[in-house]
Amino acid sequence: MRLPMLRRTRTAEPGQVVGTVRLDRRTKRLAGRLRPGDIAVIDHVDVDRVAADSLVAAEVAAVLNAKPSISGRYPNLGPEVLVKAGIPLIDEFGEELFEKLREGDVIRIEGSKIFRGDEPLAEGNRHDTETVVQAMADAREGLSVQLEAFAANTMEYLKQERELLLDGVGVPEVETRLSGRHCLIVVRGYDYKADLDVLRPYIREFKPALIGVDGGADALVEAGYTPDMIIGDMDSVSDDVLRCGAEVVVHAYPDGRAPGLARVDQLGVPAVTFPAAATSEDIAMLLADEKGATLIVAVGTHDKLVEFLDKGRAGMASTFLTRLKVGGKLVDAKGVSRLYRQNLSTSSLVLLVMSALAAMAAAVAVSTLGKAWLGVAAEWWDKLMFNLFS
The missing domain is CATH 3.20.19.10 (Aconitase, domain 4)
Structure with a gap:
């Protein structure tokens, strides 16, 4: 560090x-x-x-x-x-x-x-x-008490949002096409810069829909990308990024109140609301899943129990159930980088280049045009040597 x-x-x-x-x-x-x-x-x-x-x-x-x-x-x-x-x-x-x-x-x-x-x-x-x-x-030593509280919060969230989790009730209609695409969801969390950096080849090849969760939208812009969608309560995303042209989904409380909507309206940016008791990163995953994304790649999100507790909010209980819901679609960024990146040793690279050069030389030597070109090159070399040493 x-x-x-x-x-x-x-x-x-x-x-x-x-x-x-x-x-x-x-x-x-x-x-x-x-x-x-x-x-x-x-x-x-x-x-x-x-x-x-x-x-x-x-x-x-x-x-x-x-x-x-x-x-x-x-x-x-x-x-x-x-x-x-x-x-x-x-x-x-x-x-x-x-x-x-x-x-x-x-x-x-x-x-x-x-x-x-x-x-x-x-x-x-x-x-x-x-x-x-x-x-x-x-x-x-007191961790068991927190585990019990976390489990209780998880059950309470399940009762409150079971229609959202099971049937997608409450997920808003969005204009960004997610069906049949990969979605890259970026949260400004642990190691997000390093994760984004190793994912550049993946982003270039698969062109996933880029979803920034609050400050994660700024992280995408800082990395040189333009987000397709911004999701969150709008408390940590910058004004300039909100105006970048991305579709905006404002996270609202279950009763419909959306404090972040006033800021978005003031900037003149159109937006829809997504009422839910879950965290903003969770509703981003739920939206991508409900709209038919084939793969959800997470950057900077929470995936370990100690990280859920470290977030320090009862709302983190939603993360556990959200990950159960999206299931096999969800891949952590570090896992993607290990699967996608291929380590090519220096010796292997040198051997590859030498093999290519040898193949080119053999092709030139056996072809009629190649033999003619070699004859011209040999004659030019002889004249050069004669002029230099005569």
């Missing part, structure tokens, strides 16, 4: 961190405003890996969390990512942290204390490798 280059806004003494405050109660929303050297102030219980990856990518100087970064409910992956990247993580400041700080404040961090100038503001709990390892060990 690339370590952040900390460009701080003020000169700091050894052991101190000085930077400009950027704060937001939603880490995903904050990530788009961060600049290298900023100090991120968040309100995030159990920081997950996706959030931590976004903070590392933004090259923040430090992370201040009003809530516990590790509550002990389950072994969440985010704090370990931040600590390994060398980013100070200090938490459990309480709600007053958002009351004392304002966007653009320049603050100083000394150990676990925060100062604005000479004014002490707050003191929290600073994490390091040792404290994170111990907290993860403690969290694993």
Whole structure:
């Protein structure tokens, strides 16, 4: 993992961190405003890996969390990512942290204390490798409780959305043709950049329908593609990408409320809504399946139990049932890359080139035109040597 280059806004003494405050109660929303050297102030219980990856990518100087970064409910992956990247993580400041700080404040961090100038503001709990390892060990002991809750949420979702899962009731009509095609669904999740990179030959050859889930649409554009469809609650996709011409499907609550629709309407982009209790990545898979996609390739999505729990939402229970529903159509991007990519050794490549050259030479030697050409070439070579050495 690339370590952040900390460009701080003020000169700091050894052991101190000085930077400009950027704060937001939603880490995903904050990530788009961060600049290298900023100090991120968040309100995030159990920081997950996706959030931590976004903070590392933004090259923040430090992370201040009003809530516990590790509550002990389950072994969440985010704090370990931040600590390994060398980013100070200090938490459990309480709600007053958002009351004392304002966007653009320049603050100083000394150990676990925060100062604005000479004014002490707050003191929290600073994490390091040792404290994170111990907290993860403690969290694993209570994992059975979270598994029971996850199973209960899964059953509740099945009762609530069984018509959608079994019969496709509620799936909207869309203009993008998906029937008989491969669909590539991109979520801005774990390792999405690497997955997209190895899938370039697959995309070039099969030309799948490209579906971006919220910020996954930006990921497609950053990789040089134009999404065919954008699905989600529209909280992390950029305005420019929303206007790129892709068909827009706004994820709505089961009662029909769609907070993201107001933003889309304001931009003048036509859209349809998809009411469901599932996550946005799940409704993208359900829509592709219902509309007849022959293969669904997932990039950056969640496929392991620890990832479901790390997402930290009861709604992740829908992912388990969604994957059962789409069944054999769904292939993880890493699996596709291993199946599609062929490793050709250097020696094999050299042998292939030599074989091709030998075949060409043999064809020239036995053909009438080839013999004539060789005679002309030999005569030209003799004249060249005569002129050089006579």
